[in-house]
Amino acid sequence: MLDRYEEFLTLTRHATVVTIRLGLTRDGRITAKRVEAYWSTGAYADCGPDVARKGGFGSVGPYRIPHVAVDSYCVYTNLPPAGAFRGYAVTEIVWASERMMDIAADALGLDPLEFRLRNLLADGDEFATGETLHDVHFRECLEAAARAIAWHPEPTVLPDGRVRAKGLAVVMKGMTTPSRSEAAVAVDRDGRVTVYSSTVELGQGARTVLAQLAAEPLGLPYTAVQLVDPDTDRTPFDNRTTSSRSTYMMGNAVRRAARQLADRLRALAAERLEAAPEDLELVPGAVCVRGAPERCIGWGELVAGLGRDELREHAEFHNEGGLDETGHGIASSHWHQGAAGAEVEVDLETGQVNVVRLHAAVYAGEVVNTLTAALQNEGSMIMGLGSALFEELVYEQGQPLTTNLSDYLVPSFLDLPAQLSHDLLEYPGAEVHGVGETALPPVPAAIGNAVARATGARLTELPLTPERVLRAIRGTSEEGR
Numbered sequence: 001m002l003d004r005y006e007e008f009l010t011l012t013r014h015a016t017v018v019t020i021r022l023g024l025t026r027d028g029r030i031t032a033k034r035v036e037a038y039w040s041t042g043a044y045a046d047c048g049p050d051v052a053r054k055g056g057f058g059s060v061g062p063y064r065i066p067h068v069a070v071d072s073y074c075v076y077t078n079l080p081p082a083g084a085f086r087g088y089a090v091t092e093i094v095w096a097s098e099r100m101m102d103i104a105a106d107a108l109g110l111d112p113l114e115f116r117l118r119n120l121l122a123d124g125d126e127f128a129t130g131e132t133l134h135d136v137h138f139r140e141c142l143e144a145a146a147r148a149i150a151w152h153p154e155p156t157v158l159p160d161g162r163v164r165a166k167g168l169a170v171v172m173k174g175m176t177t178p179s180r181s182e183a184a185v186a187v188d189r190d191g192r193v194t195v196y197s198s199t200v201e202l203g204q205g206a207r208t209v210l211a212q213l214a215a216e217p218l219g220l221p222y223t224a225v226q227l228v229d230p231d232t233d234r235t236p237f238d239n240r241t242t243s244s245r246s247t248y249m250m251g252n253a254v255r256r257a258a259r260q261l262a263d264r265l266r267a268l269a270a271e272r273l274e275a276a277p278e279d280l281e282l283v284p285g286a287v288c289v290r291g292a293p294e295r296c297i298g299w300g301e302l303v304a305g306l307g308r309d310e311l312r313e314h315a316e317f318h319n320e321g322g323l324d325e326t327g328h329g330i331a332s333s334h335w336h337q338g339a340a341g342a343e344v345e346v347d348l349e350t351g352q353v354n355v356v357r358l359h360a361a362v363y364a365g366e367v368v369n370t371l372t373a374a375l376q377n378e379g380s381m382i383m384g385l386g387s388a389l390f391e392e393l394v395y396e397q398g399q400p401l402t403t404n405l406s407d408y409l410v411p412s413f414l415d416l417p418a419q420l421s422h423d424l425l426e427y428p429g430a431e432v433h434g435v436g437e438t439a440l441p442p443v444p445a446a447i448g449n450a451v452a453r454a455t456g457a458r459l460t461e462l463p464l465t466p467e468r469v470l471r472a473i474r475g476t477s478e479e480g481r
Helices: 004-010 048-058 090-108 112-119 138-148 206-218 246-273 299-305 370-389 442-455 466-479
Strands: 015-024 030-042 067-076 163-173 179-188 193-197 225-228 280-283 286-289 292-298 310-319 336-346 353-365 419-426
Touching: 015 090, 030 048, 030 090, 048 067, 048 090, 090 112, 090 163, 090 442, 112 138, 112 163, 138 163, 138 336, 138 353, 138 419, 163 442, 179 246, 179 299, 193 206, 193 246, 206 225, 206 246, 246 280, 246 286, 246 292, 246 299, 246 310, 286 299, 292 299, 299 310, 336 442, 353 370, 353 442, 370 419, 370 442, 442 466
Parallel strands: 030 067, 193 225, 353 419
Antiparallel strands: 015 030, 163 336, 179 193, 179 310, 280 286, 286 292, 336 353
16 A cells, blocks of 8 residues: 555656647648657656557647648656556647647637637548548537537636636547457356456446446346456456546447347247247346247246356457557547537736636447446546646656645645536447546646636646746736837
């Protein structure tokens, strides 16, 4: 068990420096993008090279850009090692990229919303990696976020001198590709259904979701399904519980195994009930002839008839892709898509930022569990608020100074916006999209864009502490003299 000090020494998020140059036409089309990013991986590489890779292709953003060049470097430093953090490289890179979108819009004299809409990727477009995109909903996400905050680009001066303004940001986040998940679903002599899965329950609700996906083909309430926790002796292989992949990857493996088990039970019951499998239906604990509920046989009886303790079906789900050394190929089998809108009030005398409204719109495809998906969105947004305004690691000679929650600040309930809301966008027939991280990366950028509009200052560094905001305001005032 680590104490708080040891925790801060063990792993951090990658500090990042990003330089972006854009080529633009006067009517607001992006023709080229040049990105150079440096990721501080600390004293040990850990997953730093992969963070640099994913941050590299993530730096292009959800935009149609014909000419792209990206150099992304993982750099050793004399600091604690950096590793995986919610948003996995994308939070840092979206901050830089989406701030640059607002800076470019202002340089062209365009509304930042309209500028983004002119350049967003759409279904069938080719991404910078060469892959053709499908199931694309960036426009819907951005428009939902803009609508939720009643978007307009002009700041408003309040009677007490504070300035209110709004900001937007869009995110395009990849998922681990290629990867593989395996699952088994079984029924025993007592008719109990068990899911064997190596997905780790981290508080994200994975157990509930996997139980739901197993229960549906079997005609069961999800509460009747038990799950075995990850155990190398009992549960099949899973790539890992990261990358917002579990509901999609493991969920599909579980769903396939459950459907196979349902088909197997129908086939076994068909022989015993002397009926065609297609004339049979599953009810909780039994297989019955459709329209003749008195002609049923229990699942446990079917298992016992095989002379087994358990009837088990195994299934695998994998996605394919990957990039070559030049950055071409399939970066993600599907993309996590979202947008955020923020409204802030800024005290120009002190630099204090107050977020009064925050909204995230996330494309979920098919929502399996509305409650757990909503909690993921809300948690991501609050975590993004912390990254935007509070959380900062300070070092002296390689040693951390912010090693407790008195010095390393995180949001409290008093820091939350008066209006915190979100959308889960669904489409009939769509595949599941993970939502464990999507709402986080655009939040700091949306808040930063709103603060920049309120102050007229060019903000390029997080967090947006009062001291940092005030320095930027004073620097802009001095430049204008």
